[in-house]
Amino acid sequence: MNTSRWLSENEQLTWLSYLRASKLLNDRLDNDLQTQFHISLDEYEVLAMLSTETHGLRMSSLAEITVSPKSRLTHCVTRLQQQGYVERVSCPTDKRGTFAVLTAKGTALLKKAAPVHVDGVRTAFTDQMNDAQRRSLTKVMGNIVQSAETRQ
Amino acid sequence: MNTSRWLSENEQLTWLSYLRASKLLNDRLDNDLQTQFHISLDEYEVLAMLSTETHGLRMSSLAEITVSPKSRLTHCVTRLQQQGYVERVSCPTDKRGTFAVLTAKGTALLKKAAPVHVDGVRTAFTDQMNDAQRRSLTKVMGNIVQSAETRQ
DNA sequence: ACCAACTAGTTCAACTTTCAACTACTTATT
């Protein structure tokens, strides 16, 4: 495993640019939501995922989708629940299971927060590339996801 | 600001792929270092940055380079110092200033950890794109950094 | 030389994350 192929100067530049960009991007989007709506980007992502599912999502699915360890998701959903944005509904067919479901209040928050968030993604991310670059990025990020998930 | 230009399905796919990839990538690289060397990716980055500077770096420069709020960096350097990887040296020309400097023990750790880390970056990141894609990614990430830093 | 405004870095307390231990339920095996 330790064949230690080093990175070329160009490869290093790519990695460092990516690393810096990803931190700045995350900070910016998190700040936008935090200051305007008092929720974190992670919490927003949970709400956004739930918004497409009428009956909510299982905690385990949410954890998988958002790439969070389950205990983090538990705490996150608990916070959202305490603020009234989400409800827990126990699964009728599997008594171990719990669904997180968006409440009316959660839907209302999302309706306000989504345009701000989308505008942030547009400005800070999508607008920074042309169409060919966007397609290339999609392919590369897909490869990275696949490779990480199959641990090849 | 709320012109609310929505994202197209393709743009959404790009964003979601990026988001997932960045989380998986971070988790993987962090885990590698955590399990094998008991340091986090953030701590590694600090050590790596210090390794290129014989006289160390000012806390404020380190915070800027690693995109951390200053209090996080303070805690991070304190942890590294407690483990003996880093020393604090007060700046002679500006008595407010503090340099963080790599110790011999820190250099030794880095010598062991770097190949593992680089191998992770290679496998999970660099190997997932060809040369044209890499150049495109560098450009795009550069744009994102610039845009975020100028808050245009 | 003085004082206000600024900068560097740390500290503190509240909050978030982590991982292992735990409860409760389900599935497979015999």
Place this chain on the structure above:
DNA sequence: AATAAGTAGTTGAAAGTTGAACTAGTTGGT
């Protein structure tokens, strides 16, 4: 039908992060 192994989710305590308040030193204007 009993039991072992596996899965879903929560809990709890330790560790890490945050931003505001703080200390100490520097700079610029008068």
